Amino acid sequence: MLRRPKPIDTSVKSRNKNKYCEYHEDHGHTTAECRELKKALHELADQGQLNHFLKKGDGDHNRCNLEEKKDNDANRNIEIIAIIIGGIDSSS
Numbered sequence: 001m002l003r004r005p006k007p008i009d010t011s012v013k014s015r016n017k018n019k020y021c022e023y024h025e026d027h028g029h030t031t032a033e034c035r036e037l038k039k040a041l042h043e044l045a046d047q048g049q050l051n052h053f054l055k056k057g058d059g060d061h062n063r064c065n066l067e068e069k070k071d072n073d074a075n076r077n078i079e080i081i082a083i084i085i086g087g088i089d090s091s092s
Helices: 035-046 059-076
Strands: none
């Protein structure tokens, strides 16, 4: 489902050894910072391949909470980036 990432381009010597990316299985950045993973997830979402990970429920309720959160965050100048990292589907 998820394609194998291209190797990290930066030199091994200049990579931050304190940061590890589970997607690349290498040091240099964290999984949360990984642009390649975000790009791959966006591609899967655009193809509808992540729909089974979404909770079914009252869409209007979720939308209202999201709008409230956006309003609160806008007042604090915070950006939200939602990502999926590992885990298992517990609904099965």
